[in-house]
Amino acid sequence: MKFTSSILLVLSALHSVKAAVETSNFNDNNGVNPCSTSVSIDCVLKSGESCVSDTASDGKIVPWAWYPKSECGETQKADITYKMCNNNDSGTIALNGGETYAKFTGNAISDSKFAGDFEPGCKEVTITEDLAKCRANPVGIQMSGAIKERTGKNGCYSYAFNKSRSKAIPTTEVIEARLYEHKCENCGDTSVAIGCSFMSNGKKRSCISNDREFTFLNMPKSACDGVSVEATITMRQCNNGKGTIKPNENLSSQKFKGNSIANASSSEDLGPGECVETVTTQFMDTCKSNFPMSINLKPQGTCKCYLFKTAKIDSYDGPIDNNPEIENSGGRQDAGTPLVLWITEIADPNGNNNRRFIELYSPNKRGYVINESISLVKFRGGKNTHTENYVSLTGLRIDKNGFLLICNDTDLVDACEYTPGSSNNFLDDSMGKNDWAIAEVNIETPLTSRIIDIFGVPGKGAKNSNQNFVGGRAFRKARVNTPNGIWTIDEWIVAPSIGDTKYADSVGASETSPGCWYGAGMDCTEDLVGPPTVSPAPSSEADKNLNYRYDAATYDGGAKKTKDGKGGKGGTSTPKAPSKKRRRSRL
The missing domain is CATH 2.60.40 (Immunoglobulin-like)
Structure with a gap:
């Protein structure tokens, strides 16, 4: 769904009365x-x-x-x-x-x-x-x-x-989107090109121009926090000659913000008339001076074909002004709107620890860098206080579809950009038996930490309860539309591994749906294969009253999954490269 919203509005130019x-x-x-x-x-x-x-x-x-x-x-x-x-x-x-x-x-x-x-x-x-x-x-x-x-x-x-x-009020020069090309006829007859575009008033606009100091957007400082501009970055390398070019793998590059774009095609051989193009989606924080991007194609030898561009967003001290509307696919949410965030999936795939993840979803803050002091915490072994190692969510970005994932391996889990850190055993072997929560952490007195959303009942112990999903996953039902600080089993589908059948290998691992929840997210086009046929056995008579049974009358069908493809103590998180697409073409 396309969501259009205006970053910049027209307000009166006058301020309130000031003292003499x-x-x-x-x-x-x-x-x-x-x-x-x-x-x-x-x-x-x-x-x-x-x-x-x-x-x-x-x-x-x-x-x-x-x-x-x-x-x-x-x-x-x-x-x-x-x-x-x-x-x-x-x-x-x-x-x-x-x-x-x-x-x-x-x-x-x-x-x-x-x-x-x-x-x-x-x-x-x-x-x-x-x-x-x-x-x-x-x-x-x-x-x-x-x-x-x-x-x-x-x-x-x-x-x-x-x-x-x-x-x-600073004005913004509007330039239509284009691909800026630099030809290097004396360097193997090669060429490189860079494009950067964003949507404004229903049209693609360029966020770069021939001038390196080109300002494509002016933002008042009062509207800076939590606002992003979603840009499509295109990098292209071409062989315009008659022979095959073997790029120097160590010196050819495609970079955004000075960092190499992961899996870019800079080192692939280029046949005559052949081009390699990488397209990535990048979120640009507003009120930042520069977003340098560069591309370098260096054949074997001494020459190189190089191009550098800057996408610049200036800030000023004035009121909201009348610059063009910015249209992000996930929309822009005002910094004053309270963040709404809850857990939608917890995955503990059978025999595949590197595919473990916890998925959080926000319906109202897409492309948002979290400013709130909140963290992802776990309660282990039936304890009523959370562990000291937790993942701080402050400073992490919710993606353009509303998702924020914490996982063990960003290369194996779709839509995941953050890991807890190599030294933090956060998503550990007891994952399916732990309680998990989004909380405002008070590490001095954990009992006073404010729980925002939770899976499980701290102090009870999940090992033999109906919330145990070891070797499987827990998935939030579609009807949930707000966080819940008190665990309610009827909000969840709990699917553990079942004995030797390795049921979770088909639903707990390959059928997990990171970055996708009931139509929200990318490539959410295929229904799940259906409800599990067996429910976890209740551990006690009391559990029988809470136990969720997977039958046609109670199963929330319609969950979606992604197609095949792809935050430490106090929370140190490692991001991965943004999503991208590549294609080879003939001139």
């Missing part, structure tokens, strides 16, 4: 003649909105408004109020005319209130000016003088400055 810029100053004058003064500047549009710019922690001026470039050069009326205060209990300040002023865009305003003698209290002047959009309009105020009734060192001084800054 104010500076207070106390001149000690060696403790003899202290003097206290203050000055301030306020800016308010005729509409009532503030036009005062904030100052960031680094001292830079933060724009109070952002405007489309089409409005730049226009002006709007604003009232600018300057105030000077003599905050002393007594004493008249004789203002120094050469050092006391109020200015707008560098020009002093003339008003008799800010001249001559200044008794305790405040004076203010308001002027009406035209503020230019997409510009900085500097405003400043300064008062300086001495208290007339005192002698000796006797200075009074205050100063404030601000730039009423508004800026243009």
Whole structure:
């Protein structure tokens, strides 16, 4: 299903009302003649909105408004109020005319209130000016003088400055998708090409151009977190000559973000007129500067055919703007939407430990990098607290179909990009007898860890219970649409290995469905072969009341499977290469 959503919306360019810029100053004058003064500047549009710019922690001026470039050069009326205060209990300040002023865009305003003698209290002047959009309009105020009734060192001084800054919203240049080719006639008559495309407003757009610094998307920082752009990366190497080319395996490459694309066809022999192309789907995190990609075809010899491209997503401090809609296959979910995540499958295939995996599914956060502090935990041997080794899910990415898998071998399990780590025996030999949960971990006091979703009953022991799936798998029923922190057996299909029949070899291993759950996911086109014919024996009379029996009346049919193809203590996870397709072609 195609899911279209807008990353960028059109909002008002104006910000909320801000406080005036104010500076207070106390001149000690060696403790003899202290003097206290203050000055301030306020800016308010005729509409009532503030036009005062904030100052960031680094001292830079933060724009109070952002405007489309089409409005730049226009002006709007604003009232600018300057105030000077003599905050002393007594004493008249004789203002120094050469050092006391109020200015707008560098020009002093003339008003008799800010001249001559200044008794305790405040004076203010308001002027009406035209503020230019997409510009900085500097405003400043300064008062300086001495208290007339005192002698000796006797200075009074205050100063404030601000730039009423508004800026243009960065625009994005839209380029239609294309394949950028570089021909190397003097290097075996070879050529290489790179393409990068994403969907926007129903059309394929390029995320690269001839300019390495090309920005294909501008994102406001407020919309950065948890947002991805799904791009299709195409790499092509061609032999345009008459002889066969044998690429140098060590020096020919196809890379994305500086990393080699796994199983790319860079080392295969190329016959006359033959090309090898690799197509991968990559998720680009927004508000990152560069996504370098390169391709290198080096025949045996000294020459090479090389091309480098950059896909750049800039960020800025302004509001959500009116850039093009981005259409990801899984959609874009707003960073403010709470993550919904539950367990859909736990696989412990009979005699195939490397194919063990746990599959998590999110219906509302596809292509999302998890920011929440949540982990995958296990309860072992009937204990009511989870083990110290767990997989932190923070920082891991949910794929474009909504799945996140943790497995023992990413090469053997479809859609799996993360392993618990080689030193972490997380998916171990007791996998089918353990309880598994998504939780907010409190490792200091595990009993207080908040369970979000769970398989099994901690503290009970699964060895002889109806939740035991050793040598098989546990699969969530289709009707489940929310996580459940209390295990409910009627939400699960539990299929263990059955004696010597090695039933799990046909359903527990080859019939597992990583990255696919009731129509969600890729290649979910074939039904499961049917319900198991035997249910696990209940271990006690109490279990009989909970035991799920696989018969036509209770079996949730319609589960899907994938076609044949393909997060450690505290959670160190190792990702694998993204999905891809390859093809050889003749020119």
